[in-house]
Amino acid sequence: MSDVIDRLRENLRDHADQRGIEFEGRWITWGEVARYGDAVAAQLDAAGCPPSAKIGLIIRNRLAHAAAVLGLLAHRRSISFIYPFLPANAISDNIEALGAAAILADDQDWPNFHAAARQAGCAGIALGSIEDAPALVKGLEKCTRTSFDNALPDGGIEVLSSGTTGAPKRIPMALNLLERAVMSAPGAESGKAPPVQINIWPLGGVGGVCLLTGAAVNNTPLVLMERFTVDALVDALRRHRPDMLGLNPTAIAMLMDADVPADALSSVQVVSGGSAYLDPDVQDRFEQRYGVPILWGMGATEFCGTIVRWTPQMRAEVGDTKRGSTGLPMPGVDVRAVDPESGAQVAPGEDGLLEVHCPAVRPDWVRTTDLVMIDEDGYVFHRGRYDGAIVRGGFKILPERVVDVLRQHPAVVDASVVGMPDARLGAVPVAAVELSQHAQGVDAEALIAHLRKELPPTHIPVEIRIVDALPRTPSLKVALTEVKRMFAQA
Numbered sequence: 001m002s003d004v005i006d007r008l009r010e011n012l013r014d015h016a017d018q019r020g021i022e023f024e025g026r027w028i029t030w031g032e033v034a035r036y037g038d039a040v041a042a043q044l045d046a047a048g049c050p051p052s053a054k055i056g057l058i059i060r061n062r063l064a065h066a067a068a069v070l071g072l073l074a075h076r077r078s079i080s081f082i083y084p085f086l087p088a089n090a091i092s093d094n095i096e097a098l099g100a101a102a103i104l105a106d107d108q109d110w111p112n113f114h115a116a117a118r119q120a121g122c123a124g125i126a127l128g129s130i131e132d133a134p135a136l137v138k139g140l141e142k143c144t145r146t147s148f149d150n151a152l153p154d155g156g157i158e159v160l161s162s163g164t165t166g167a168p169k170r171i172p173m174a175l176n177l178l179e180r181a182v183m184s185a186p187g188a189e190s191g192k193a194p195p196v197q198i199n200i201w202p203l204g205g206v207g208g209v210c211l212l213t214g215a216a217v218n219n220t221p222l223v224l225m226e227r228f229t230v231d232a233l234v235d236a237l238r239r240h241r242p243d244m245l246g247l248n249p250t251a252i253a254m255l256m257d258a259d260v261p262a263d264a265l266s267s268v269q270v271v272s273g274g275s276a277y278l279d280p281d282v283q284d285r286f287e288q289r290y291g292v293p294i295l296w297g298m299g300a301t302e303f304c305g306t307i308v309r310w311t312p313q314m315r316a317e318v319g320d321t322k323r324g325s326t327g328l329p330m331p332g333v334d335v336r337a338v339d340p341e342s343g344a345q346v347a348p349g350e351d352g353l354l355e356v357h358c359p360a361v362r363p364d365w366v367r368t369t370d371l372v373m374i375d376e377d378g379y380v381f382h383r384g385r386y387d388g389a390i391v392r393g394g395f396k397i398l399p400e401r402v403v404d405v406l407r408q409h410p411a412v413v414d415a416s417v418v419g420m421p422d423a424r425l426g427a428v429p430v431a432a433v434e435l436s437q438h439a440q441g442v443d444a445e446a447l448i449a450h451l452r453k454e455l456p457p458t459h460i461p462v463e464i465r466i467v468d469a470l471p472r473t474p475s476l477k478v479a480l481t482e483v484k485r486m487f488a489q490a
Helices: 004-014 030-046 063-074 088-098 107-119 175-183 206-218 230-240 249-257 280-290 312-318 399-408 444-452 480-489
Strands: 019-023 026-029 054-058 078-082 102-106 123-127 157-160 170-173 197-199 222-224 244-246 270-273 294-300 305-309 334-338 351-357 366-374 380-385 390-392 395-397 412-422 426-435 463-467
Touching: 004 030, 004 063, 004 175, 004 206, 019 030, 019 063, 019 206, 026 030, 030 063, 030 123, 054 063, 054 088, 063 078, 063 102, 063 123, 063 206, 078 088, 088 107, 102 107, 107 123, 157 206, 170 175, 175 206, 175 305, 197 206, 197 230, 197 244, 206 222, 230 249, 249 270, 249 280, 249 412, 280 294, 280 399, 334 366, 380 399, 390 412, 390 426, 395 399, 399 412, 399 426, 399 444, 412 480, 426 444, 426 480, 444 463, 463 480
Parallel strands: 019 222, 054 078, 054 102, 078 157, 102 123, 197 222, 244 270, 270 294, 426 463
Antiparallel strands: 019 026, 157 170, 294 305, 334 351, 351 366, 366 380, 390 395, 412 426
């Protein structure tokens, strides 16, 4: 029986002359993608990299990088992504600790860590323009490493976490996880692939690599963006008129704040997402403005894909009666909520930690750090990250609750709430707030007054700071460590 890699190879072969990936306004075919990927594999062989050894890739959202990922997968090479936005010395530390046979990186990046790759015994391959063949880096033409005891089995991937709470971590993703993630992508479950897919996600994360792989497996033309901007997205929407669009909460808020006209999304029949919690008020405003339903979902890092989601059929059945829910478990997935202390399953309607059973991935129940409520009909409501709770003098505060109320203010585009150490209370909440470009006369005092109408005194931040833009990761999530650093420096 064929697996996801066999289907990937078949598509690259059988649809070689069809549109594959668009980047900066130019399309290349799946055949061009395959040839570049084959050239990468050939250079690894020339450098003496064992077939089972891990290959490190300092991953950027660029055409050659996308083709290299698909080529490594097609040749069943084990890939380990390295975050490109770390300081050069941190990337060097990553290289030395990785245990890889080779490092792949953009031409512009090689001067920063050539010495680290040589010290680690790695071969080096430079990725540049898709028209130019990938080249062995001078002085790193051969792999001199002799021990490869941390290789991933059968061509797996180590993807990067979002990096909201610190430097992104590498998460092992075996082929069965990749297959499940590809099959949980929009359109895959119904068998109706979209005519074109626009990717706003970093290729090194679960969302980006799964969209890329899914496009190559299902022969779906993919529009790749190096960096998300509203203008770039609107341009792609107007040119390609997709019927499905994957967005995250930040992109949704940015589209509305930029007053993007409804006709730009006139071809879109549904918006999907699930990378983070979506405020129901934001969803309502988006759906009212654009007339496009949002079918949100919820993923779990441990399962490298969606575990709970909405479908059009579910939305038709319950309408808005489950407002704020992330939907029902996907087929083959069971979920339950348990008491954080005792581990006992809680009754429907009560909050608890989410536990997931997905036999296709692993046989046991897995406890996550997500706090949820599951109602009597099985619909899941995400309450926040339990491990992110702020304990203020014995009172537990979920930052998401405060952020939700801040977002309800018409002048607020987005907000972030974090806990800062306090000698008397243990920790206290503080908030950084990004205002709409149309906001006038709104200050911290006005926002605190708004919060006091909805929240108990324990939840009111001791400081609200209005910023031009919240610090974000490449996946557009708020970088919580940077928010904390902002307040710590003050």
